Each structure stands twice: as structure tokens, then as C-alpha cells.
Amino acid sequence: MAEIRVVHYLNQFFGQIGGEEKADITPFSQEGTVGPGTALQKELANDIKIVGTVICGDTYFNENIETAADKITSLVAGFKPDILIAGPAFNAGRYGMACGAVCKAVHEKLTIPVVTGMYEENPGADMYKKDVYIVKTGNSAAQMRKAIPALAKLAMRLVWGEVLGSSAEEGYLARGVRKNVFHKQRGSARAVAMLLQKIKGETFVTEYPMPVFDRVSPRSAIKDLSKAKLALVTSGGIVPKGNPDHIESSSASKFGRYDITGVNDLTKETYETAHGGYDPVYANEDADRVLPVDVLRQLEKEKAIGNLHNFYYATVGNGTSIANSKKYAHAIGEELKQEKVDGIILTST
């Protein structure tokens, strides 16, 4: 049998081009393996070969999703592959979005199997798990050694056209596909058995997991802006120069509350970003680019708004867990409620 051809997709970091300063790089391809591709190749059967690698910057991809996906699809097509493997992206949000979107586009246009890997809280997982097989990985590249064999295994099963078992058996994220199967026990017996396990406090696996809907209903609009008190909140890591609360550059364990009484403009001498997930040059030059204090002070002076709340809240949204994010949101929300704020502007990078 002829050699099976694989193309591997990577971002600028794993593609060994550079960090955030290279996140704007446009898609390009090169022959053979790059970075984690070497380990991936070792896990694949002898007749399966990574013939090429396509690399694109995460920022470029996410700011130009359609153009980038088209360009990457044609670069992938150039290698005439039998399968595309993307990532793994772990908990890197923009990389996960890119891996998902690239897989989906390649599958639709080239009709070849595709597979990627990421942490289940990656926004790319939620967005693309219905379209693409996503191998469940840990939340950081420290888990690479475990992720690569799992990714390789599912890739081989897909390219060989094997029939896959359930998501739990195969280790991919559930795609919401239900299959009819014959079970040796009827439903009522299984339900009673599960109930008894539950009563005894034993663990059991539900046959019908409830979807997790994390939604709030839209709140009413502000009636009179000229009397409204507005507050600023950001996940972009804007902090007073020197980062007095030592908010971490990733996986932040806290948020900060900062007094901006009398502050009309954020300058490079007074504010900076603590965020480690994007190129900080522009925010450090002028933090108003992330947290628009200057504009809101002007609107306040013009009486277009009632006033700007004199404290703003900031954390770093970079690999921060959903559980922690919720905790911070509740705490910040509670404080802003006490302060009788009428509206909140939340900025993200």
C-alpha cells in the first residue's frame, strides 16, 4: 500500500517562529515535521508520514478567520494529504480556535479526515467539537507527552477508516452524536441500578448528560445615559505601573481593583499590562488602547454620561480557568451592585 500522507498544522509558537511578537505572521508551509511534529511522527505507523507542516500566527488567524482558513486550506491541499492533524492546542484560546477552524475548513473542502487536540475548556473546543474530532488533552504544553500518542492513535484510526467507539472510549470530546445500540439490559433496569448507585453514594455514568448552558438573559437597557454611572472592567491585564497586586501573566489567581479618581488619561509612565498572552507593546505605550479611561472622562465632561465609577477592575484572561473567571465575575458584580453602577463596559484582548 502507498504511503499515507499527513499534514500538520501549528501556530507560530509551536512552529518555532517566535512568541507573541510573531503572532501576526501569515500562513506558510514547509516540508516535513516541525516542533511537536517530530514526536508525533514517532507515534505514527511506519507507512504514515508527515509530509508537510503549515504554520500561521494566532493573532493573524483570529483577526482574519475566513481569509486565513482559505489560504491554509490551499497550502494543505498542496501536499495532497490523506489526513490533517492540528495542534494540540491545550488551553491556548486563539490557537484552539485556529485548530478547530482549520480542521473544519479542510474537512469541508478537501473531504479528508481531520483531528486536533485541546483542553475541554478551550473556547475552540466548544465551538468546533460538533464538527471535528478533538482529542481531550491537559491544559498546558507540559502535557505534550501524553497528548501526542492520543492524537496519533485517533488519527490512525480515522485514516484507516476504522469505526470509532464512543467519545468516552476513544478519548475525544463528545460531539453530541447519538447512536442506537442494543443493550443486554432494558432501560428500566439500568435506571433503577443507577438510582441505587446514586443513593449509596457510588459513582455512576449517566446515559443522558444534561447540556451545560451558561447563559444569562440580556439585561434591560440604560434609560438615561446622561445620569448613568458606568464602570470599567477588563480581562486585558491593565494595572498601575509595577503591578502592585502581582497579578500573574497567565492563569491569574486574582483580580485587582484600582482607584482612578482624577485620572483622565492612562500613560506609559503610570499604567501597563500584566497580561502574558498578547504582545504587550501597544498596551504598555498607551493603556487606553485596552481600557478607554481617556474617552470616558471626556464623555463625562461633556455630560454625555453621568459619571465614570472611580474604581476599575482588572484581571488577566490568559489560560484562566472558567471556575476562577466565574468567581471573579461574581465578586466584581457584587461590589459594583453595592456601588449602584448602572452599566458595565468589559474589555478583552
Added chain:
Amino acid sequence: MDVPVVHICTVVPISLTVGANRIDPAVAIPHPLGNPQLSPDEEFILRRHIVENALRALTTDINEQTVFEMP
């Protein structure tokens, strides 16, 4: 208490996925409310437009997730 929130962000699909209701699309990931290519005055005007669009979102009643494209 009924306090609306507007999310100013660049990658709108992420904002939709995580469940923001009022979304104001921004310029770029490292500078959502700015553009270093512009002169400081032009950049301030651009930022003011984005904030004004956010205020439009906060003063508009909605029933579902809504992306407020720049007018």
C-alpha cells in the same frame, strides 16, 4: 438590580461562545481600542467611536445575543 454589560472585544466568535449578550467588535487583539498606525488624535477619535458604539449597545434593549456592528 438590572445592570447591562457590553463586551468590547476583537474575536467576536469567542465572545458569542462564552455568552456575552451585548458585543461591540474591536480593532485588534493587542490593541482593541486603538490603532498605533494612526496619529494620536486620529486614534482617540477611533477609540471614541468604539466607546460610543458600546454606549449604543448599553442603551438598546435586546432579547438575545447581539453584535453591535459599527454604524
